Amino acid sequence: MQLDWAKYIEVADKYQIKARYEDREDLRQDIILRLAEVASNNGHKPLTELAMYRVASYVVMEYWHSQKRLLTTTSLNEEVDDGEGNTVELWETLADDNAIDLDRWLDCKTWIAGCPKRLVAIAIKKVNRKPLNWKEHKYLERYRQKEQKKAQKVLF
Numbered sequence: 001m002q003l004d005w006a007k008y009i010e011v012a013d014k015y016q017i018k019a020r021y022e023d024r025e026d027l028r029q030d031i032i033l034r035l036a037e038v039a040s041n042n043g044h045k046p047l048t049e050l051a052m053y054r055v056a057s058y059v060v061m062e063y064w065h066s067q068k069r070l071l072t073t074t075s076l077n078e079e080v081d082d083g084e085g086n087t088v089e090l091w092e093t094l095a096d097d098n099a100i101d102l103d104r105w106l107d108c109k110t111w112i113a114g115c116p117k118r119l120v121a122i123a124i125k126k127v128n129r130k131p132l133n134w135k136e137h138k139y140l141e142r143y144r145q146k147e148q149k150k151a152q153k154v155l156f
Contacts, residue, residue: 007052008035015056019063031059119143 012031019027038055039047047055076091112120122136132140 003036003039004046005032005036007049008032008039011035011049011052011056015053015060018060020067023063027060027063030063031056034059116143 009032012028012035015031016024016028035047035052035055038051074090076089078090079087080090080093082088082093115123118136118139122132122140125132125136
């Protein structure tokens with residue numbers, strides 16, 4: 001059985017551009033070898049051009065499948081540049097959505113501005129040690145329960 005190496009090289013040249021630049025020559029050789037292997041296992045019938053393209057596309061698919069399986073994770077303990085010329089571990093650069101902004105937390109005016117006016121009035125009454133009526137007591141209780149549910153959702 002005579003193998004058509006020139007045709008195999010021509011097909012491989014068309015498909016090698018589908019790989020990463022540094023892997024193109026390796027993919028080209030893989031395609032040529034696979035075409036020769038399939039042709040030798042095909043018996044005495046020569047491979048058609050369409051069959052050659054199909055085999056080459058499978059080799060490209062296998063290449064990308066193997067690339068996808070490569071481990072590309074890095075360690076969170078790896079040191080990186082923080083943008084200010086300092087080196088920190090990667091885990092230290094992760095944002096924490098639940099972190100308290102201490103400047104805003106200490107600023108009471110910001111907290112009061114976000115609260116309902118009725119709640120602020122109740123808080124002033126409590127600070128001045130004045131008794132709350134039944135409606136104020138119930139309003140405060142409902143507000144605390146609502147905030148407690150929000151806090152529980154954040155935990156899950």
